[in-house]
Amino acid sequence: MLLAPDHIESKTGKIVKRESAADQGASSGKYVVEPGDVIFSKIRPALRKVALADFYGTCSADMYPLRPGEEITAGFLAIVLLSEDFSRYVESLSGRTGIPKVNREDLAGYFFQLPPLGEQRRIVEVIDAVAVQERAIAASIAKLRSVRQGTLLSAMPQLQGKEPPTGWIRVPLKEVVPNAEYGVSDALDRDVQGVPVLRMNNLDGGRPELSDLRYSPVPVPAKLELRHGDVLFNRTNSIEHIGKAGMWRGELPKASFASYLVRINPVPSRLTPEYLVEWLMHPVIRQRVRSISTVAVQQVNVNPTRLRELEIDFPMEVAEQQRIVNSLYACDAQISAEQEELAKLCALRVGLVDDLLDGKRHVVPGAG
Numbered sequence: 001m002l003l004a005p006d007h008i009e010s011k012t013g014k015i016v017k018r019e020s021a022a023d024q025g026a027s028s029g030k031y032v033v034e035p036g037d038v039i040f041s042k043i044r045p046a047l048r049k050v051a052l053a054d055f056y057g058t059c060s061a062d063m064y065p066l067r068p069g070e071e072i073t074a075g076f077l078a079i080v081l082l083s084e085d086f087s088r089y090v091e092s093l094s095g096r097t098g099i100p101k102v103n104r105e106d107l108a109g110y111f112f113q114l115p116p117l118g119e120q121r122r123i124v125e126v127i128d129a130v131a132v133q134e135r136a137i138a139a140s141i142a143k144l145r146s147v148r149q150g151t152l153l154s155a156m157p158q159l160q161g162k163e164p165p166t167g168w169i170r171v172p173l174k175e176v177v178p179n180a181e182y183g184v185s186d187a188l189d190r191d192v193q194g195v196p197v198l199r200m201n202n203l204d205g206g207r208p209e210l211s212d213l214r215y216s217p218v219p220v221p222a223k224l225e226l227r228h229g230d231v232l233f234n235r236t237n238s239i240e241h242i243g244k245a246g247m248w249r250g251e252l253p254k255a256s257f258a259s260y261l262v263r264i265n266p267v268p269s270r271l272t273p274e275y276l277v278e279w280l281m282h283p284v285i286r287q288r289v290r291s292i293s294t295v296a297v298q299q300v301n302v303n304p305t306r307l308r309e310l311e312i313d314f315p316m317e318v319a320e321q322q323r324i325v326n327s328l329y330a331c332d333a334q335i336s337a338e339q340e341e342l343a344k345l346c347a348l349r350v351g352l353v354d355d356l357l358d359g360k361r362h363v364v365p366g367a368g
Helices: 021-028 074-081 084-091 104-108 117-155 273-281 283-291 318-358
Strands: 008-010 030-033 038-041 050-052 057-060 063-068 168-172 195-198 214-216 231-234 245-247 261-263 294-296 299-301 311-315
Touching: 030 063, 038 074, 050 074, 057 063, 063 074, 074 117, 074 318, 084 318, 117 318, 231 273, 245 273, 273 283, 273 311, 273 318, 311 318
Parallel strands: none
Antiparallel strands: 008 063, 030 057, 038 050, 038 063, 168 311, 195 214, 231 245, 231 261, 294 299
């Protein structure tokens, strides 16, 4: 079945005031959109950006509005554009320009099975039911993240512009973090026979991210091997990534860290590494870190000495610090569980789309 032009009228060929598409696009750089149009990204459309329009308006030239014909519903068309098969088709076009991009001629070259309208609607209902569950879980995750940030904000008076309460103390970071250690500066490679070395992209959400490691082909000094409880801070990167932090929990038997990072371990009898990482990661502190950074060529840098001059608030009792951290970790556990459930639903929906489109599954009328 041809995706276009027989059953889909491209908005580049028909607009609200019936001017030519070329004139309309050249004058505004946008496409006119009407309710019922299906809009998707014509630049890297495999990223699954598809929407059903319920408004009169415009969309930018990097989006592509399509108007379904009489033989296909808007919902079914959206499902086709979200299918793995269409994504593979788009990716097959990437050799032409280096960037996956589709035009009307590309759409006209794509074939798919077109069931009767009643079957299309039933397929859309099945997929929508899963999508509704996905949206509910996504909303729950957003709420949990808001709760987590609120918990941290309320726990740290400094972040609210308040003075430390009884039992708390405010000191320069250097008073509880006596030094900063730079990591290894040797060239790294992908040979897994070497020593794993964490780089600036290996910190995510306060923890190491080990999916893209590099390795040191030469021995690493024992003093630069990571130990459980080490706090790593990203001192150089683009402005949005500067200041990322994480704690090493012995995820690998042996590992080190690159010189892009610094190790800033606190005095354990005064400040727990878990609390320090949470403090470093808070958006307010990240902003303060950015304010003391210096701009270099295409990146910014934070001098560890200046970092350690920032003031930190914390409970003097280590047990209270740990209580705060534990409440944050409880939120993390809930978020992780919700994310796993969301990933399963997403995989289910993608599988259902492909199975229903290629006829491997059939929708039973009236089935829930």
